[in-house]
Amino acid sequence: MKLAAVVLAAGSATRFGSDKLSAPFHGEPLVFHAIRAARAAPVEKVVIVAHPALNIGVWAGEPCTEVVRMTSDGLSISLRAGLSASGEVDGLFVFLGDMPLVPHNAAQRLAEKIGDHYAALPRYHGTPGHPVLLSCRAFADVLTLTGDAGAAKLLRARSDVLFDDCPNPLIHLDVDRPEDLGWLARRGREEEE
Numbered sequence: 001m002k003l004a005a006v007v008l009a010a011g012s013a014t015r016f017g018s019d020k021l022s023a024p025f026h027g028e029p030l031v032f033h034a035i036r037a038a039r040a041a042p043v044e045k046v047v048i049v050a051h052p053a054l055n056i057g058v059w060a061g062e063p064c065t066e067v068v069r070m071t072s073d074g075l076s077i078s079l080r081a082g083l084s085a086s087g088e089v090d091g092l093f094v095f096l097g098d099m100p101l102v103p104h105n106a107a108q109r110l111a112e113k114i115g116d117h118y119a120a121l122p123r124y125h126g127t128p129g130h131p132v133l134l135s136c137r138a139f140a141d142v143l144t145l146t147g148d149a150g151a152a153k154l155l156r157a158r159s160d161v162l163f164d165d166c167p168n169p170l171i172h173l174d175v176d177r178p179e180d181l182g183w184l185a186r187r188g189r190e191e192e193e
Contacts, residue, residue: 001091001111003091004044004093005038005095005131006085006086007031009021009097010071011051011097021098025100029057030097030098030175033100035097037103037107037131038093038107040107041108044064044089045066046066047068050068076146076148080143089136092139093110093131095131103166107131107133111133116135117162118135118160119133119134119161119162132151170187173187
């Protein structure tokens with residue numbers, strides 16, 4: 001299977017009040033953690049859909065990494081841009097730039113289990129999380145999405161989505177407000193212990 005990953009990082013972070021994806025987290029910009037998780041996935045290419053002002057730093061020059069610059073308040077627009085830049089692939093992982101602690105082994109597990117399913121997601125205590133792996137069967141539907149609804153809108157309506165039960169709650173944790181950074185850092189340390 002030929003897979004790619006997209007990191008969605010083009011939003012304006014209105015609830016955070018400033019550029020949250022550049023906010024320091026464990027000594028580097030928050031978004032770098034999501035990019036690292038995407039690069040750890042079993043993919044041939046990583047597409048970073050980034051706000052024009054976001055400093056991608058060293059990642060922009062990495063092999064098999066493409067940066068698409070755009071401003072977007074809607075997940076659907078960023079997701080469509082990432083899909084278009086991914087080229088011809090059999091599946092696409094979706095990572096969110098504000099989720100720095102997604103376990104790196106989650107993507108590998110999804111790739112191994114997706115089979116003929118429309119999509120595959122990790123699930124902790126019955127609630128789906130990230131990353132999401134979309135099969136090529138989902139791509140035409142992704143191109144019809146509008147507004148701030150990501151792929152979740154598509155997946156809720158289907159019976160052929162695989163859920164991989166995951167023992168790690170970090171598949172749910174994102175950053176919306178500045179105080180989330182400290183809380184998330186403490187929570188990540190607890191999960192590692």
